[in-house]
Amino acid sequence: MSDSQFDIAVFDLDGTLIDSKGDIASSLNWTLTQLDLDPIPLAVIESFVGNGIQPLITKSVIAAGSPEREEAALALFRDRYWECLLDTTETFPGVIDTIIKLQNRVQMAVVSNKMERYTVKILEGLNMAKYFGGLVYGGDTLPVKKPDPAALLDIASKLGASTERMVIVGDSAVDIEAGKRAGAATIGVTYGYRDADEILHAAPDLIIDRFDRLLEIL
Secondary structure: OOOOOOEEEEEEOOOEEEEEEHHHHHHHHHHHHHHHOOOOOOHHHHOOOOOOOHHHHHHHHHHOOOOHHHHHHHHHHHHHHHHHHHOOOOOOHHHHHHHHHHHHOOOEEEEEEOOHHHHHHHHHHHHOHHHHOEEOOOOOOOOOOOOOOOOHHHHHHHOOOHHHHHHHEEEEHHHHHHHHHOOEEEEEEOOOOOOOHHHHOOOOEEEEOHHHHHOOOO
């Protein structure tokens, strides 16, 4: 990967740019206790993150032994998480400095499976939205979400660029699959929420253990 290879860098949000597991876990376990269900350990919740709120709630109520409470849990969680999604959420080490340095090298975008309104609120709250030029996609921005490549293709179209000059950076197999299906290069990070084996099995073009390593690549 050479310095001039890419025009667009697309980033996943949770587990890649931000460490949000504390606020997700507290909102989720608050939701479960409201329904008289037992809380779930953080490590288990972490493994559920990455495909959006609906799959998170589906897996959580199954783990709690009450799949029939899914709709009630979903409604409670959505309201609770909206109120506390910036309580403890912060960027991973090196993210802000790296993004600032990259802004003059490549066009940048965020594609998350988290609902758009949560994604935007978090980026604005962390003073990061300004770096992405309005190219912020949530799981409900388009009719489909990752691993479908639609968001990546839409970004390339808006910027008048080829996905062959795009790279997606993420911590899960869905990010890598989306990139491959779009014809983009892929970088997996190992510091996020998914087991390292998931990233290895997804076979990205490159694997990094620190976000600031992107400065050597882009």
